[in-house]
Amino acid sequence: MEDRDTQINYTGELPAILNSELLKEIYGYHFQLQKVNAPSDVASFNGSTIFIAEHDEINTVDLNSNIDFSISLHGDLGSILVINSSLDKTFISDIQHVRRRETIAMTPSNSLVALKSLVDQKPIVLEKNNLSADKTSVLNSIKEITGTELTPLVASSGLSIQYAIMMGLIHDAQVNHPGKAIKFIVPPNCYGGTNDQARRVAACLNNVEVVDLPVDGDNDMVQSVDIVLNQIAAQDAVPYIIAEIPTNPRVEVPDLVALKEALSQERKTPDGTIAIDPVFILDQTFCPNIHFLGDGKMLSTVRTISYASGSKFPSGGKCTAGYCVGNNKTSALIDKIDLHLTLCDNEATALQYEILAAQLPSMNQRIKDAYKNTREFVTFVQEIA
Incomplete structure (x- = not known):
């Protein structure tokens, strides 16, 4: 809504569902994509900087000072967003509001799986469903x-x-x-x-x-x-x-x-x-x-x-x-x-x-x-x- 330039940094491959054309043309989002090898490779950027990476377990997030928002993707379990504490705190309430209206928090059963992975420091294991x-x-x-x-x-x-x-x-x-x-x-x-x-x-x-x-x-x-x-x-x-x-x-x-x-x-x-x-x-x-x-x-x-x-x-x-x-x-x-x-x-x-x-x-x-x-x-x- 503030029309800020945004750079999305990612490792590996982008999620298959990410359709840059639709996000720009229909949602009106403005961003550029940048592939990096690690969080430490994220450079300073005049705008908002996002880092996305896939993980099979939940552990400490390596938040480079140049990263404003770190998104950890955890497969079918969901994702975790970590926000740089140096940012304007109004970002947090805005993000919470959008999350509440456009998506949902983890279900209780998935939250339990996430907590077990965090406490045990082991890969996420989801129950098999038909x-x-x-x-x-x-x-x-x-x-x-x-x-x-x-x-x-x-x-x-x-x-x-x-x-x-x-x-x-x-x-x-x-x-x-x-x-x-x-x-x-x-x-x-x-x-x-x-x-x-x-x-x-x-x-x-x-x-x-x-x-x-x-x-x-x-x-x-x-x-x-x-x-x-x-x-x-x-x-x-x-x-x-x-x-x-x-x-x-x-x-x-x-x-x-x-x-x-x-x-x-x-x-x-x-x-x-x-x-x-x-x-x-x-x-x-x-x-x-x-x-x-x-x-x-x-x-x-x-x-x-x-x-x-x-x-x-x-x-x-x-x-x-x-x-x-x-x-x-x-x-x-x-x-x-x-x-x-x-x-x-x-x-x-x-x-x-x-x-x-x-x-x-x-x-x-x-x-x-x-x-x-x-x-x-x-x-x-x-x-x-």
């Missing part, structure tokens, strides 16, 4: 649960999948609508992480802006969607809407037929051409069992991507992994989202796939039971009040 079978099971379960046909994407957290969705859509807009402004339409005060992440992404990119979607109080979601999409059509911009079918007590569930009509309406730009149709990004974290996207369902004819945080119903609270699915009108968008999920190394871990493979088959029944138990509790409170 990743291929677990992943196949998870993808099939998600398709069945959502009634969709496209291959789902599974990320390390709900915010990780939202970040991949946002960057994938930005990428698609830059390819198919070059030079046009990109507008993420988000309710201003209903979600913490969702809202914050959208605004942070917009702050990093000159052509991306967040537009408020008033939905609470006296505001009606459908009416607000119609008004905002008309405004964006008048600007000949690219509209992306992030919204939850409301669970907030202050917000009424919208008229879904009217919502579909507002999203489907053909609008014109000032020069009379057809405006870019919106993409509806639906947060289904609290209603993942409802079918919106399959053939003949309410949002099957509107470009819609649905996502959910796995920390609630999908995993039964046992992991943070999130997933997204799209209807048949979003195949090209899902491809772009997959590309950015991989680039950020935010696909679900083998352990997360294992947990989801065990939990997803019972999810719909658990949701039914949760509603039943909640209704019984509310009735009990009403009776004794």
Whole structure:
């Protein structure tokens, strides 16, 4: 965000997922790559200096005074960032904020593995997982649960999948609508992480802006969607809407037929051409069992991507992994989202796939039971009040 020159020094080979072209063109990052033999070879640089190296165990980091940030890559376990103590301390809070919104901390089981490696000073040993079978099971379960046909994407957290969705859509807009402004339409005060992440992404990119979607109080979601999409059509911009079918007590569930009509309406730009149709990004974290996207369902004819945080119903609270699915009108968008999920190394871990493979088959029944138990509790409170 400060537009500082950055030099990335590395030993051996760069990670296969590192796509310099995408990082520069889509994320707007400016950096140069420099191969070195050891940390001591990192020279002084007028800007930020990063050193990256792969390690099979966790031990002391050799931090040359010319290195601002040292990143140790530990395979499937994750990575460790060490920051030079001489740097401005504001870097730390900024990095923590981005880490919290775009990726996740190590899972407890992986943290234990890391601690054992550190204490014993031995190579990292991860438990073997049946990743291929677990992943196949998870993808099939998600398709069945959502009634969709496209291959789902599974990320390390709900915010990780939202970040991949946002960057994938930005990428698609830059390819198919070059030079046009990109507008993420988000309710201003209903979600913490969702809202914050959208605004942070917009702050990093000159052509991306967040537009408020008033939905609470006296505001009606459908009416607000119609008004905002008309405004964006008048600007000949690219509209992306992030919204939850409301669970907030202050917000009424919208008229879904009217919502579909507002999203489907053909609008014109000032020069009379057809405006870019919106993409509806639906947060289904609290209603993942409802079918919106399959053939003949309410949002099957509107470009819609649905996502959910796995920390609630999908995993039964046992992991943070999130997933997204799209209807048949979003195949090209899902491809772009997959590309950015991989680039950020935010696909679900083998352990997360294992947990989801065990939990997803019972999810719909658990949701039914949760509603039943909640209704019984509310009735009990009403009776004794």
